[in-house]
Amino acid sequence: MSAMHRTKDDLIDPGRVAPETRRLCIHTATTRPLPLEIAVDEYVRAGVSGITVWRDALAGRNVRAAGERIRKAGLEIVSLCRGGFFVNADEEERIVAIEENRAVVREAAELGAPLVVLVCGADPAVPLPVARDQIRSGIEAVLPLAAELGVKLAIEPLHPMYADSRSAITDLATANRMCEEIDSPALGVAVDVYHLWFDPSLEAEIDRAGERILAFHVCDWRTPTRDLLTDRGLMGEGCIDIPEIRGWVEAAGFGGFIEVEIFSTEYWALEQRSYINRIVGAYEAHV
Amino acid sequence: MSAMHRTKDDLIDPGRVAPETRRLCIHTATTRPLPLEIAVDEYVRAGVSGITVWRDALAGRNVRAAGERIRKAGLEIVSLCRGGFFVNADEEERIVAIEENRAVVREAAELGAPLVVLVCGADPAVPLPVARDQIRSGIEAVLPLAAELGVKLAIEPLHPMYADSRSAITDLATANRMCEEIDSPALGVAVDVYHLWFDPSLEAEIDRAGERILAFHVCDWRTPTRDLLTDRGLMGEGCIDIPEIRGWVEAAGFGGFIEVEIFSTEYWALEQRSYINRIVGAYEAHV
Numbered sequence: 334m335s336a337m338h339r340t341k342d343d344l345i346d347p348g349r350v351a352p353e354t355r356r357l358c359i360h361t362a363t364t365r366p367l368p369l370e371i372a373v374d375e376y377v378r379a380g381v382s383g384i385t386v387w388r389d390a391l392a393g394r395n396v397r398a399a400g401e402r403i404r405k406a407g408l409e410i411v412s413l414c415r416g417g418f419f420v421n422a423d424e425e426e427r428i429v430a431i432e433e434n435r436a437v438v439r440e441a442a443e444l445g446a447p448l449v450v451l452v453c454g455a456d457p458a459v460p461l462p463v464a465r466d467q468i469r470s471g472i473e474a475v476l477p478l479a480a481e482l483g484v485k486l487a488i489e490p491l492h493p494m495y496a497d498s499r500s501a502i503t504d505l506a507t508a509n510r511m512c513e514e515i516d517s518p519a520l521g522v523a524v525d526v527y528h529l530w531f532d533p534s535l536e537a538e539i540d541r542a543g544e545r546i547l548a549f550h551v552c553d554w555r556t557p558t559r560d561l562l563t564d565r566g567l568m569g570e571g572c573i574d575i576p577e578i579r580g581w582v583e584a585a586g587f588g589g590f591i592e593v594e595i596f597s598t599e600y601w602a603l604e605q606r607s608y609i610n611r612i613v614g615a616y617e618a619h620v
Numbered sequence: 621m622s623a624m625h626r627t628k629d630d631l632i633d634p635g636r637v638a639p640e641t642r643r644l645c646i647h648t649a650t651t652r653p654l655p656l657e658i659a660v661d662e663y664v665r666a667g668v669s670g671i672t673v674w675r676d677a678l679a680g681r682n683v684r685a686a687g688e689r690i691r692k693a694g695l696e697i698v699s700l701c702r703g704g705f706f707v708n709a710d711e712e713e714r715i716v717a718i719e720e721n722r723a724v725v726r727e728a729a730e731l732g733a734p735l736v737v738l739v740c741g742a743d744p745a746v747p748l749p750v751a752r753d754q755i756r757s758g759i760e761a762v763l764p765l766a767a768e769l770g771v772k773l774a775i776e777p778l779h780p781m782y783a784d785s786r787s788a789i790t791d792l793a794t795a796n797r798m799c800e801e802i803d804s805p806a807l808g809v810a811v812d813v814y815h816l817w818f819d820p821s822l823e824a825e826i827d828r829a830g831e832r833i834l835a836f837h838v839c840d841w842r843t844p845t846r847d848l849l850t851d852r853g854l855m856g857e858g859c860i861d862i863p864e865i866r867g868w869v870e871a872a873g874f875g876g877f878i879e880v881e882i883f884s885t886e887y888w889a890l891e892q893r894s895y896i897n898r899i900v901g902a903y904e905a906h907v
Contacts (some may be wrong), residue, residue: 457843457859461818494781496818497843497859503818531748531783531790556744556784561845572744572784 357616358383358411358590360550361390364605369399373406379609383411383590386444388437400445411590412448412548413441416486419471420454420464420501427467430454434475442482448547449479450487450523455501464501469511472520480519487547488512489523494561505529505538512545524582525550525594527565530573539581546587551575551620552595565595567611569619579620591620644903645670645698645877647837648677651892656686660693666896670698670877673731675724687732698877699735699835700728703773706758707741707751707788714754717741721762729769735834736766737774737810742788751788756798759807767806774834775799776810781848792816792825799832811869812837812881814852817860826868833874838862838907839882852882854898856906866907878907 359381364372369390376384384403391399403410416437421427434449441449453468455461472486479486488508491500502508508522522542527550529535539546553571558564568575579591593612600608646668651659656677663671671690678686690697703724708714721736728736740755742748759773766773775795778787789795795809809829814837816822826833840858845851855862866878880899887895 460861461820465820492780493818494779494845494848497841497845501818504820507820531780531788533748533752533791533794554784558781558784558848561781561848574747 354380354613354616355382356589356591357381357613358385358409358592359609359612360385360387360414360592360594362387362414363593363595363600363612364609365601367605369394370402373403373408375606375609376408377406379613381609381613382409383592384408385412385414385450385592385594386410386446387414388440391440391444396440396443400443404445409590410444410446411592412450412487413437413444413446414450415452415489416449416475417451417468417471417500418454419468420456420459421467422456422458427471431471431474434471435478438475438479438482438484438486441484446484448485448487450489450548452489452491453500453502455496455498457497459501461496461501465507465511468501469515472511473515476515476517476519480517485519485521485547487521487523489525489548489550490528492528503528504532504534505542506534509538509541509545512542521545521547523548523550524578526573526575526578527552527554530554530578535578536581539578539585543585546582546585547589548592549579549582549587549589550592550594551579551616552593553619560598563596563598565597567595567600568593568615570615575620591616641667641900641903642669643876643878644668644900645672645696645879646896646899647672647674647701647879647881649674649701650880650882650887650899651896652888654892656681657689660690660695662893662896663695664693666900668695668896668900670696670879672699672701672737672879672881673697673733674701675727678727678731683727683730687730691732696877697731697733698879699737699774700724700731700733701737702739702776703736703762704738704755704758704787705741706755707743707746708754709743709745714758718758718761721758722765725762725766725769725771725773728771733771735772735774737776737835739776739778740787740789742783742785744784746788748783748788752794752798755788756802759798760802763802763804763806767804772806772808772834774808774810776812776835776837777815779815790815791819791821792829793821796825796828796832799829808832808834810835810837811865813860813862813865814839814841817841817865822865823868826865826872830872833869833872834876835879836866836869836874836876837879837881838866838903839880840906847885850883850885852884854882854887855880855902857902862907878903
């Protein structure tokens, strides 16, 4: 496993063009039917180098031991998904959400994940400007603990079709502005091609984000898309120009993992070993 | 019918706050099960003042006679839906689309519709910047005929979830920029709350559009939204602050019809007369 011998400097090499699996990371949610331990072994077998762990994959496990098991197998833990959901019409629930986010940050530290990705939250009963204020307050409340524990937080702008109930932050411009205003080295953004590919200002906003880009997620937009949540495509199956966007994030200085995050009832129904092989092939051909 | 005695000046009254059905227009696609003639009679019965005609509602009819029938019943024809779909990976198909749009403009003139709404088009095989160039070329090719026949064209930015196959123009900023560049009195924009409600720059872009706002469409965003195309909500059923956006378009100078455009398999399955009554009630309470 080359991942065993990888150093941070190896990862940052903007001159390289050919995709290499040493930068390939898979989200456990992508292979949701697999228990964490089997996912880890299958990722390693397929030559995958990184893993982003979803919290449901840790249920019933000792988090610290799970982290050690993952590293021992040869995978780098890229991030923990997910924190956020700071928005609530009910003030008490809003405070509970902040506490929950502190627990997520502690869990990331125990796991050994350097990053928590934030799906910032939205509530159909909360107007978007108020929701964005609640998100900002929530992040500011959690940041001190994150900084103390060495865990970063990434605001992930979501597709506008989730503006009602998942994220009041639906473009990179808003995420960038919030990062600039809060101005903490522990806060940045996650760029997911699925959520942002259509935005005419994307290249400029990626450039503006620069070193604040903490994560880069890939999948594809299928035509037709049959479900708002669980019909994402494998890279190359849809209309997103992933290499172009990858070029932009690398030009902005990002040299970290390229994370495959696909929610798909169709793919979850497949035999997962061959699906992981397809992911690796799609990564090599279309990222 | 007050609509019979309405003048243009009556419509422009920004000081008025209470919704009145003399500004209420329904799209034939909203009550899709009804043949045009029955839709017209039912709208009049319910006190609706305007109608936007979808082209499928004209199938098999003499267009000029249909227009006369509508006006005689007491409805104002607000627009013809829809032109556009200018984007195509196949150059010959692209030229066919331009010819088709000229036919739509002629149809609008025959019907007596002052406006054609453009769903500008997208093709998963065409990169978005190229698609936007094709849209601009297409509009420029159709504008002279539109100006000659006294028909205006409105670019309708669509929700980004349609960026793959329906519109490469997914925000009002891009529509405004295109209007400014083409700079024709026969070209403007259609503001549909469903497509734009989440955009943090919406108020500013509506102000920028100003007199170029040629149409204002309303419905609501349901939580959850169960289908990308046909699960729109009645006004008041979802999370869109329609009165706020209405305030913005009126502050920008718009005093035209407020058009109810709802695609919903759920509502199409209802008895349409009582559904139209519900539309009027939702308009009075939530617009």
